[in-house]
Amino acid sequence: MEDFTGGVTEFYELKEAPKELYKIMKKALERGSLMGCSIDSIVPARFETRTLTGLVKGHAYSVTAVEEVRNKESKVRLVRLRNPWGQVEWNGPWSDNSKEWATLSKAEKEKLQHQNAEDGEFWMSFEDFKKNYTKIEICNLTPDALEDDKIHKWTVSVNEGRWVRGCSAGGCRNYPDTFWTNPQYRLCLLEEDDDPEDSDVGCTFVVSLMQKNRRKERKMGANLFTIGFSIYEMHGNKQHMQKDFFLFSQSKARCKAFINLREVTQRFRLSPGEYVIIPSTYEPHQEGEFMLRVFSEKKNTSEEIENRIEADHPVPAPASAGEESEEDQQFRTIFQEIAGDMEITANELQNVLNRVITKHKDLNTEGFSLESCRSMIALMDMDGTGRLNLQEFRHLWNKIKQWQGIFQHYNADKSGSINSYEMRNAVNDAGFRLNNQLYDIITMRYANENMNINFDSFISCLVRLEAMFRAFQAFDQDGDGTIRLSVLEWLQLTMYA
Template sequence: MVHGLPKPLAEGYLTIEIFQKNPQYLLSINVPEKNKTYRILIGLMQKNRRIHNLPELPLGFVVYRLINSAQIGERLSQDFLTSRKPIYARHLETTKQITGHIDLSNGNYCIIPFTEDTKSSCDFLLRIYSEVEFNVEEYDEEIGMISNDKNLSITYNTASPDNAIKEVFKNFAGKDEQISWVELKKILDLLLTREKQEFSKEVCRSMVAMMDTDRSGKLNFHEFYELWEKIGKWRGVFRTNDLNLTNTISGPELREALKAANIKVNNRILNMLILRYGNENGELEMEDFLHCCIKLAAMIQLYESGSYRKEKADDWIIDTVYS
């Protein structure tokens, strides 16, 4: 029996672009009798709907056969899904749990759940029963930073040219030519006055921590300007992925937005990000998204550096708290 972690379930069975983003599960059967088929029972159950007084959604799932090793190593692409037909389709049914029986032989298969409406999502539990031994794992993204910068080639408008930014920085910097989070907030509020964008003190503190390489609690102009460019790029990413023009991005949009910001996360982390930074509808506003990017970038870089493995407990706590 395999339990799927709760995660957003987009539909789009008829909308391949969205359908491809749904959770995908690799089911592998490898037994000595190669030519025999085995009965597999697949169950999909909605979770937490009654707790939140929500109606049950229509649920379904499809099963694809995977032929070659290239298909096994990564999530099924839109090209694959548009060119292949599933070997089994459990059609939509509005009930708490649906089940389906299918006879499978040795090989690899992909299970993809879906709902009816592309704007609907739900948490679910996946159960699989079989008379023979099998293995199931979820296709998911590896966590990390995307090394190239091509995904961030998004145009954006800064409020001031470089010389003007330098002057603003000098006006707020102290004799040491550095700024704290307090001055950073004043500078950003000033530079983004026309766009009516103000940042909270918590976000400004996180910005300083992300760029503060010497742990002084302050930024010099080089660190500030690098931060300013990141803010501009991430704001551009947010606008590009705000598909409904609501000044928010939803869970499915968040994954694509993070990719465009050169950050890869898996479903488990994506769900935690929505809980941590989203509103009651699971949507992130501009500042939430920027805060999310700042924390993720800092923590991933810290993890990938490997330095935490050599640190004492208090050093690790300092690193994580200050990030």
């Protein structure tokens, strides 16, 4: 049903059906949803076998109506089903010729369009339906699949995303160090359902998480991931939620289980408000694309939470006046030894930095590459000479010391590298607010095959970020967050950085 319509399907085992199943089915039919049900047969050989009650095991029935009628004693809930064979019907209470029909008025019979015919369609009580059938599937259709204006349609929002290994494939809540890096979607539930009979109304919505392209990739040996989602309440936060939020917040709702199906779907009811949905694979580092859909009875909005891109320190801090530290004096000595009162080139910068950095055994680094040193000169070279004077060099060293402290904080195991998830926090600590797309790029560009980033790559990344933020600010004279560059300016900017 889903593949033909593009809808979202809910599955209910009738033994464990929610207490409001009758209402769910009634509302589903009012929305033009498609409904099918079946009776499980444990033995495959018994599929399509007729039981004494006239029902057929291992066979698909459609649900065509749900009604409540009043007979002499009380109200009775009824379900109308259809056997697609066009024959073979239920022969129990409320079947075509049963005595129960005699208890109804003519008007009630007309309301149910009751007729005695071997047409495969029959009524049965809702209680008998639950006792005899094993499962029901409800395919909720998107508004564009429904042409009838009288049908009360769902409000639907659709978001497409991906999990990227080393960046946004954080796994489930069992992995607190990485869970927060998963894509996050803000869901605003704006209005309560129209349900005068229900004192505890709230907003009804259905969340569907589908993994994309896995069937196509099965030929290459890819299996379905085990997927699921959690929902947390949030209060006006416009930024990607960080690790601490999930360490100290309970989820408001979640899917029943993580499961290796193409799609996981579940119905919820929550108070109006703002929530964040976290779709994830069960284990971290599993890379794939997904589609997250939300169907709600009333208006809802959902969108990916993306950080505003900004930097705290795009302008270099002036060198502090006052007494030189022992390290500064050492630097001046090495600088003068190499350059005298002149300026130093990238090769000479590499020599100076690596002589100092080798004294920091805790960094476990082989030193800076020539390419990194060229980028550093591009960052600090205010006069466009391609070299650094002592003052520019001092600025640079102060930056490197600050970044070195951040690196050491995350390099707690003294391995000489930090992993790509820690890199997100390290970049944030250095004063750069980025979004998922940029973290993806940083991981692809600077991490090794084990998703680790060494000290040289870490400094290179921050140098590049600082340089590009600073260049952007220089061009963004009116501060509107957009710039216009000629091809020459674009190439000068990117080739030198």
